[in-house]
Amino acid sequence: MRRAERACRIAILAGLLLLLAVPFLARKAEARGIVEVHARMAVAGGWMPGFILAQAGVPLHLRLTSDDVTHGFAIGQSDRPAVDVLPGKMTDLTLTFDKPGTYTFYCTRWCGPDHWRMRGTIQVNGSSPQVPQPVLAPLYTRLGADIDAPHPAPALPASPPSVSRGAALANRLPGSVLSPDYVLSHSPAQAFQELRADPRLASLTEADLWDAVAYLWETHIPGGDTAEGKKLYSQNCAACHGETGGGDGVFAPDVKALAGKSPANLADPGSMLGASPAVLQGKILRGGMGTGMPAWGPVLTELQTWDLVSYLYSFPFEEMQK
């Protein structure tokens, strides 16, 4: 065989082998210590991997990419801002968890059907044996409330109540109803009935009493920041429940097709004024209800759930003004 022919064969073979091997070897070397997380729409598999192991106090290097549409990445119950996960682009993110535990990461973009099911967990192990932290059960379980039972309001206001008029009546209300514990464990309609039965308030009209109730539910849910609640609602709930709570969000038809039931109408006074904040919080925390409602417990902090609940009560009152 001529030397040129032999040289050609060797050069072609070696060149092609190198061309194919180098990218894969380089990637392997580069990927050491980095967890590559692929985001796909929930119907196509969600996060891959969906479970990541980390050590407390040791930086966790993530490289995020999307295999389809734009997603968002955030860690539940944390203040760290969400990052966008773009198709075909890599986003590097380094997280350090101080405390051992199980953290939930989730998608923050309305990426497609079942978007809320795009969740994964990061298991953070500690170097020393883990001391179990006492966990307080959510209020609805402590109260023994059944969050799956229907909660029709036994009484409804005849006209839209006014918070400002209610505030003026606050000094005439019995001390027991002014406590946050009372507000959290009672529905507005229940409170109205109890106030109506109180002989000391016999001189007040029904409209006065509803004003007082509206004032209480607007201001006495502990930490209930309605502005923050509105933000959280827009990000996480409006996709199904709709911007004005009517159960008519962009994904509502998908929910109906999948679960056979539309998302709850949060603007319906007949059911909302019959639900206590504890029950609403329970529904948010646990989800379920046969409607495909996700569990927000691992994602939202307790304070955030009260922000949301506080904002939810504005829907039936606004609905009545229409």
Next chain:
Amino acid sequence: MQIELTRSPAVRRLLKSRWPQLTILTLLLGGFLLAIASGWAGTPVGSANFGIIFVWIAWWALLILLVVPLTGRGWCAICPIPAPGEWLQRRAVLEPTERKPGWPHYRWPKRLRNIWLQNLSFMLLALFSAVILTTPRATAIVLAAMLFLALGLSLIFERRSFCRYLCPVSGFIGLYSQAAPLELRVRDKRLCRSCEDKPCYNGSEKGHGCPWQVFPGGLARNTSCGLCLECLRTCPKDNIVLQTRPFGADLRQPSRKMDEAFKAFLMVGAAVAYTGILLGPWGGLKQAAYRAGSLAWGGYAAAFLAFTWLLIPGFFALAVGAGQRIARNTQPLRPAFTAFTAGLIPLGLAFWAAFSLSFVMANATYVLSALSDPFGWGWNLFGTAGLAWKPLPMGLLPSLQVLILVGGLLWSIRTIQRTGAELKTSSLPVAVFQAGLTCLMLGLLL
């Protein structure tokens, strides 16, 4: 205008040398393997994957907008797909060797020595194209399948049987190469007739016998000449020339073969259908095309096949028949039917160019980012990975498309006028049919 490129000794020397061709071919083979690897292992996001961007944007744009219109089968001369099989068949990558393959190579079956299989293979790809064009893994599978099919066939059958009879791309390049202003021919046919050994076909120590199974002495049209230049190397009388010629020179003697006529129908039909499916406003149609294997896709496939195999040829036959009736020509329909398809060659080329410009101009910037990050793994090899997507000035696009389509229509009408005069039949109804198709295309694009 005819300019013999090989008249210059420097050009002839350059073309006779195997090094430039081998170098380009090997680099392209590398790129081809990289496209398969990135399609398979890289990001599933098409716009960030080298496989999708380099095959369906960069290669396709160069092929349909430049290489085919200007050089005809210029791509086939450097196509990497048949290379590994050909090297094994020849037992050499460079010069011919005395060693013959240790096994017999069969001739391609006589019944299949036409381009019907190429029409079918093109249709098969066309029906799945919405998936293949957008899904890197599907692209990788198609490219790998072509590579292995070419390799496998070259071990069983002689010469480049895959290219000549099966390759879905080769079929239409061959068809449109008839319009190209470049040809390989013999200078003096008498020399070929008197040549005893015919090394251009049988091979010699200077080069391999024609891989395309063509005897250059009989070349009249570009369709089956792969421009591999082996005959230039083997001809002992330097009788082979590579020369320029007027556009569409082969269309003066149109082919009378039904397989080639159908190639022209399928290409025109597919260009119109793709424009409707991929660029049109019908979401349902796009989804049906994308959901390969579903019932909706079955309907789409049936409509696609009916449009390209029945509707277009059917109306074309009616137009040809009407032309004969107008001219009171009582000749059989078939010869006129096949001959008139020569008009669909410039028309089809214009359709494809106009359609391709839409997505090539819109997606051209992805070429630079995919070059820096071929697998979509977050690399930035040449500093261009982060380039934001920016379409080329799209304001120019409609005018360009109108220019191309109207130009193609005028060229095709000129072509069929000649055919009509030769066959003593009226070309008017066919011209109306072609104008109608062009209007449909304009309506879909603009």
